Amino acid sequence: MHYLGTATVKFKQSVLEPQGKAIQLSLHENGYKGIDLVRVGKHIEVTLQAESIEEARSKMEQIAEELLYNPVMEVCEIHVEPR
Amino acid sequence: MKAGILTFPGSNCDKDLGSVLREFYGIEVEYLWHTSAFAVEHDLYFVPGGFSYGDYLRSGAMAAKAPSLKSLREASEKGRVITGICNGFQILTEAHLLPGALIRNHSLKHICEWVDLKGKGEFSFLPEDFALPVSHSEGNYLIDPDGLRSLEENQQIILRYRNNPNGSVADIAGIQSANGRIIGLMPHPERAFFPTMDYSQSLPIPGKTFLDRIIARV
Numbered sequence: 316m317h318y319l320g321t322a323t324v325k326f327k328q329s330v331l332e333p334q335g336k337a338i339q340l341s342l343h344e345n346g347y348k349g350i351d352l353v354r355v356g357k358h359i360e361v362t363l364q365a366e367s368i369e370e371a372r373s374k375m376e377q378i379a380e381e382l383l384y385n386p387v388m389e390v391c392e393i394h395v396e397p398r
Numbered sequence: 399m400k401a402g403i404l405t406f407p408g409s410n411c412d413k414d415l416g417s418v419l420r421e422f423y424g425i426e427v428e429y430l431w432h433t434s435a436f437a438v439e440h441d442l443y444f445v446p447g448g449f450s451y452g453d454y455l456r457s458g459a460m461a462a463k464a465p466s467l468k469s470l471r472e473a474s475e476k477g478r479v480i481t482g483i484c485n486g487f488q489i490l491t492e493a494h495l496l497p498g499a500l501i502r503n504h505s506l507k508h509i510c511e512w513v514d515l516k517g518k519g520e521f522s523f524l525p526e527d528f529a530l531p532v533s534h535s536e537g538n539y540l541i542d543p544d545g546l547r548s549l550e551e552n553q554q555i556i557l558r559y560r561n562n563p564n565g566s567v568a569d570i571a572g573i574q575s576a577n578g579r580i581i582g583l584m585p586h587p588e589r590a591f592f593p594t595m596d597y598s599q600s601l602p603i604p605g606k607t608f609l610d611r612i613i614a615r616v
Binding site: 333 | 498
């Protein structure tokens, strides 16, 4: 079976994220009101083969911990669905 | 003495480093390409600056998983002196050989300039006007409060910026491992060896003043 795994990688709330800040500023300058916060992260898609959705999830978690995110500065959410 | 310089696709300070090691210290240099493991038979190792793997994903992230890093880990277990400069520092943190991480500069701009530095611990001898060049986009050193406390208690902070250019926690420009064998620096000592590299010829050579102490640890 083929699965689509997605990893959403975000900076920890405690880490200042300057790209989001710049976007927020630009939105304000363009007249948008009430924009409280903008944070930029990464969306990583991995198509993978596995026997079951559980195995696919476990593979994705392993990949994420091994390479996709750095727990010193980031958090990561995994989502897996059949493809 | 023999040095190993690890190289990756995108390394660009490896040759500068090799030249100063040969010309100023008479050290034999071997370049170690990322695709293979190497025998730990060198007296010291360097992970040079550049943009390994194009800085994809995170600076240093993929280089930290290269086959050559497995050998570097073995070298660290054997207590060899390992110095990561700029991208090399990023690689060593991604490989967990040094604590913390380096993220985008606070300004989001690439910084390429000489910065005033203050030596700490064994590097306290550095003169008041000591400066080295930096050139980075991700030089903003990040560590949690517990990690910072541990760095301070173990005297692992070796260089601080006098005018923090990138947002680094506690003005950190360089650290070392608890045993002092692994060193990570954002400034480039190898770019401060020749008068043409924009320093006054009358001063002691800044890069050498710094690197002498690291080489003395071998």
